[in-house]
Amino acid sequence: MSDEFQGVDLIGDVHGCAISLCLLLDRMGYRRIDGVYQHPVRKAVFIGDIVDRGPHIREALHVVRAMVEAGQAEIIMGNHEYNLLCYLTPKADGSGYLREHTPRHQRILQQTLDQFSGHQSELDDYLDWFMQLPLFLENDRFRAVHACWHQALIDRFRAEQGSNHIDKAFLERSAVQDSFEWEVMDRLLRGTHLRLPNNEVIVSKDGFKRHFFRTKFWAESPERMGDVVFQPDPLPEHIARMPLNAEQRSDLLCYGPDQKLLFMGHYWCEGVPVPLTDNIACLDFSAVKYGKLVAYRLDDEKVLRKDKFVWVDVAREVGRMDTEMGC
Template identity: 50%
Template sequence: MRGFDLIGDVHGCGNTLRHLLELMGYRHQQGAWRHPKGRQVIFVGDIVDRGPRIRQALHDVREMLDAGTARMVLGNHEYNALAYFTQDEQGQPLRAHNARHQRVIQETLDQFEPYPNEWQAFLDWFMEIPLALEDEDFRVVHACWDPEVMIPFLQDYPDARMNTDFFRRSAVPGSFEFQVVDRCTRGTWLKLPEGVTQKSGDGFIRDRFRTSYWIDQPRTWGDILFQPDRLARELESRLLSDQDKKHLSYYPAEERHLFFGHYWCQGFPAVIRPNLACLDYSAVKYGRLVAYRFDGETTLDAGKFVWVEVQRDEFPPLEELRAEMTAEKIQKF
């Protein structure tokens, strides 16, 4: 079979992405990164935001998709960028321009400031990216594959791509479209008790926590907690209520392999379950940019992970980056 190299959240670590591709035998030829044996990369989304070389990473990824050497699913950060720049019927952005959202997208806006037409072209391109991919032996989604949501979604949208009407309805909480996007790009989560918040490792104050969807018959919040930030001990021991369980999902062990990102894992890559692998290992936090080299095996194997540790030189001083962009703009135009 054709081999696949599934790559986790890049978040603007453009140089590290190139190092990982080189490590796996890809070379930049005829305008795109290609593998001599015809392997194909599948990106799990979140190419944009946070890192220092977002524009470079987007160009590399799009060149590969255009050349047929890669595929990609939409991440929550690409979706959020679309919503940030799309207005509703009242002229208000689908994603509010508040301080929290501005902080997340600011690095992307800064890097594309000299290239507004180019950024608009990437936004248009995001609308072409599917929310999920299904192959004979595996599935790919950014955060969570919820069978109860995916079956009706794929019946109506077999290519898993949003059209304009679907996208606009997805910004309405409670709609089916919102549920699809929420599951695919943000995963499952539970709200903390009223008035309780926690400060996450990336400095945000959160009133909810991310949950797993592969634990059979969980009992407590700690059983389904899946994120780098721990909860208070009394919260981790809190029993799941019937209402809590309605917010959860379960991906059966007998289903085909599922690859996803989104969850800021730490340490060395590991297989969650014989048919489940998370590929997000916090690259933009000086973690690892991780790939899984899939060759049709019936049981996922931790020995098939490869990765590059993100080095400090991935993040040059801001003035150096601005000088690079200015010089490139002068040379281009």
Template identity: 35%
Template structure:
């Protein structure tokens, strides 16, 4: 039986209870040890499955069982990339890890580490599974990537990806070297482009941290000011200056249907500025969303299902 569609699920961030509510609302039921859909639909987890919530093990168990059963696919997010780097020793200096174990990085990764104590068997098993996740997927003419769809950059990465589009050890190492071209490439694909605000301007991110670099809505059909192109918490948008950009910005228009996460949307209409690109991450206001795609050419907010805690 051929697939009837994809249910693209946003950044779960260790919130298994909310994930179960969403799966049930989408029509997935437990069958033979995994959640599956009676109409042969397939879930796609868009990355950032870990960190944040206090149900890390249960979240990964649900998703892994679905992937093993063929009822789901999952791709790499920046949090999974960070976790793999955090767990990998630097071959150039075996006393260090690719991602430094400083206070900031440990704090951001604390929820995962609390449930998967480092060096334990369960920890290594989880890291091994995350390491095998593809960077992106293309299915039935649809692309899935965590933050930014750039076919030109992906083409350049192909020699450093495995056949299933997962990272090779060489790419993982190179992507953690600031002087490597792969460092910037992987940052763009997994975190998206950013733009520095003019002097004197700042906003608070979803964690309340003061920032002066905005995430850029690379998919926008148009925009000439910082406010036009800023993907920031809705409560902070008025702090972004509505003045012309002081640097050149290239918007990466695409006619291909693309699903992304990462951007912590707060309103469903903001996730569909472009009818070919849909963001399914609503973790900014603690919600979990899915887009129910059944082959439509033009993406519409009518097919977004958003669950509140």
């Protein structure tokens, strides 16, 4: 962040909720000047996942990109930007695409594909822009990543890439499961997870069958599976009570309380936004499911404060308006 900005407003997953985004920016004192939302002394940071699911994806992208290109915001890549890139990028050998065209993948991306129908050149331009997005941000005050800060992977990534950006070769290699590139994108953009025992399956609220569950990467001394689960869909009680074994523990991380403030999205939280710990905040509160579009207004505090969250309650304040009009 340059010295001209006194504060930073970190904004969670937008997912095409353009009206909610405009209301949130307005609530924080940003004003649209010459087509760009800007604040006299503050800068925005978007935590990724601008695309997919919502009603006004192109409009939301326009708002965000205009701010970034005018120097009024920064943005990191979310798993949905990455998924779209892979879904539309052919493999070098011509055998298909980097992300398989399955019904499940198609369903997740369908809103984006539909809304860009007839606007192929615009979509291509956004895909080029996505390739320029960093995977993470770090400065003296805070860190930001879409799903999980994995220090060892980030250190190796920086050493090999020389920056916090991917390139076309890295993108192609990331489609090879269990490669270093695949692990980077899986951990940083999707987080940590554990396999459900005994081949059990959870059916999520959105109808997907899941063999894994998302886990906390800040639990210091977890004993049972229920101590580390971090997702809207609860574990069955008999699984939650199961003790963690040595192999499962080895898959977990612990972002300690002595590390920098960390901001992320991705996890579909519910309820009233509060810090997860003194130094970790999740900003994804399911805006596109009529939850909340959330920001954290960071100044010079060293410990996160619940009064620094601000949000738009989509169900109450926007309702069905986001399905009927543009921003």
